[in-house]
Amino acid sequence: MIESEKDLVVIGGGPAGLLSAISASKNKVDVTLLESKEVIGLHEHCAGLLSIDGLKSLDLLNLPSDVIQNSEIRGSRLYSPTGKLLVVQKSRPTAWVVNRARFDAYLASLATDLGVDIRTSSRVKQITRQKESLKYHLGKKSSSSMLSSKLTILAEGRFPSLNEQIGLPKPSRKDVIFASQFIMSGVRDIDTELVEIYQYNSLVPGFFAWIIPINDSTAKVGLGTTIPPAGRKLDDIIRKHPIAKKKLSSAKIEKRMSGAIPIGSHIKKTFTDNALVVGDAAGQTKPTTGGGVIFGGLAAKIAGEVVGKALEKNDFSSRFLSQYERKWKKEFGFNLKIMKIVRNYLNSLNDDYVEKLFTKLNKPKIKEKISKFGDVDEQAKIVFRLLSNLSLWPFVIGTGMRFLFKKN
Numbered sequence: 001m002i003e004s005e006k007d008l009v010v011i012g013g014g015p016a017g018l019l020s021a022i023s024a025s026k027n028k029v030d031v032t033l034l035e036s037k038e039v040i041g042l043h044e045h046c047a048g049l050l051s052i053d054g055l056k057s058l059d060l061l062n063l064p065s066d067v068i069q070n071s072e073i074r075g076s077r078l079y080s081p082t083g084k085l086l087v088v089q090k091s092r093p094t095a096w097v098v099n100r101a102r103f104d105a106y107l108a109s110l111a112t113d114l115g116v117d118i119r120t121s122s123r124v125k126q127i128t129r130q131k132e133s134l135k136y137h138l139g140k141k142s143s144s145s146m147l148s149s150k151l152t153i154l155a156e157g158r159f160p161s162l163n164e165q166i167g168l169p170k171p172s173r174k175d176v177i178f179a180s181q182f183i184m185s186g187v188r189d190i191d192t193e194l195v196e197i198y199q200y201n202s203l204v205p206g207f208f209a210w211i212i213p214i215n216d217s218t219a220k221v222g223l224g225t226t227i228p229p230a231g232r233k234l235d236d237i238i239r240k241h242p243i244a245k246k247k248l249s250s251a252k253i254e255k256r257m258s259g260a261i262p263i264g265s266h267i268k269k270t271f272t273d274n275a276l277v278v279g280d281a282a283g284q285t286k287p288t289t290g291g292g293v294i295f296g297g298l299a300a301k302i303a304g305e306v307v308g309k310a311l312e313k314n315d316f317s318s319r320f321l322s323q324y325e326r327k328w329k330k331e332f333g334f335n336l337k338i339m340k341i342v343r344n345y346l347n348s349l350n351d352d353y354v355e356k357l358f359t360k361l362n363k364p365k366i367k368e369k370i371s372k373f374g375d376v377d378e379q380a381k382i383v384f385r386l387l388s389n390l391s392l393w394p395f396v397i398g399t400g401m402r403f404l405f406k407k408n
């Protein structure tokens with residue numbers, strides 16, 4: 001059975017899909033959202049660390065209290081492989097820790113209130129073009145077998161299967177981080193206002209490990225790496241890192257989760273006739289930290305607005321929809337580029353150089369600069385501020401040369 005043609009079909013009920021649906025709906029678009037899982041937010045796969053400024057830009061500062069797990073994060077404790085410590089913090093909270101399953105469920109409730117038709121257990125298996133619209137072939141569990149619409153927003157997350165079916169690229173599999181995370185109780189010596197980051201390249205190649213406090217004894221403990229298995233590496237960090245082992249060796253694992261994060265930066269093109277791509281499916285994830293909810297959400301908000309205008313003008317052409325890409329790139333495209341360079345540079349350092357970098361950064365003036373200009377989302381700002389510090393240049397040039405020659 002094929003239903004009457006929809007204006008907009010959003011595929012994927014993660015934050016990017018839901019925020020696209022909310023934005024489009026606020027722009028007077030009739031939206032149908034298709035999600036393959038039975039329940040929105042099922043299988044939480046995220047640490048849920050979100051910047052307060054980012055949430056503000058997404059009009060999400062009034063999250064219900066049961067979504068917020070910690071609203072006091074104002075900085076980080078960064079640890080080197082041998083346990084050297086660098087603390088950077090602001091005078092006020094800058095991020096919240098949220099329960100991602102409840103966060104997604106809350107977004108779904110906002111979307112439903114705005115009239116979005118959310119259909120769970122509805123996996124889109126295939127998209128085909130027909131004249132002026134797109135036709136969706138749905139999996140067996142779906143209540144309808146086919147739908148069609150004038151426009152689509154693809155928000156399938158990290159391993160999209162549909163981008164290529166309509167001629168768009170997907171994030172490279174080569175630049176994926178495999179992540180594992182435990183919720184642990186009985187964690188010792190954590191500060192509820194500070195996230196802990198462990199940069200230990202030989203044990204955690206390609207990324208880092210983290211402890212994100214929920215309260216003074218419960219935390220999300222995780223890591224990401226380019227070389228799986230991530231779970232075994234997380235056990236190694238817990239047992240072997242001189243600082244982490246003191247905090248975690250007697251803690252209890254309450255819950256395990258795993259996932260993947262595309263950190264190769266955005267795909268080359270995020271629009272085509274009748275379609276836009278948002279979120280992880282477009283690679284709108286920060287290469288430095290793997291955070292994707294805020295940038296994906298900002299892109300989603302723009303996508304919803306552009307779809308609204310396209311319907312108003314009755315123009316679904318690639319040329320008209322290209323304004324989506326121009327706008328999101330203006331918002332955070334430059335930051336993504338700088339973050340990718342920083343990530344590649346950090347990954348190129350061996351543990352000895354990481355130790356040296358910690359020593360270089362652990363100077364009062366530099367720490368002051370990091371604390372003042374460091375920003376969870378706009379990371380380019382702090383990179384340029386640090387580079388304006390001449391004392392760092394010999395180290396950056398020396399290790400940068402190694403990085404360039406090693407890489408190419």
Ligand SMILES: Cc1cc2nc3c(=O)[nH]c(=O)nc-3n(C[C@H](O)[C@H](O)[C@H](O)COP(=O)(O)OP(=O)(O)OC[C@H]3O[C@@H](n4cnc5c(N)ncnc54)[C@H](O)[C@@H]3O)c2cc1C
Pocket residue numbers: 011012013014015016017034035036037041045046047048049050122123124125155156157158161162179180181222258259260261278279280281285290291292293294296
């Ligand atoms: C361990 C870990 C920790 C993380 N920590 C953070 C963090 O602290 N802060 C942060 O900002 N980000 C974090 N991230 C990244 C963040 O989780 C993602 O960037 C974010 O979930 C991307 O949202 P999305 O909507 O693009 O994709 P998803 O959240 O993956 O949602 C995609 C949805 O689409 C559905 N879907 C897929 N294909 C189809 C189809 N064909 N038909 C119908 N439905 C489909 C899926 O079932 C899924 O529900 C973390 C990721 C991991 C793995």
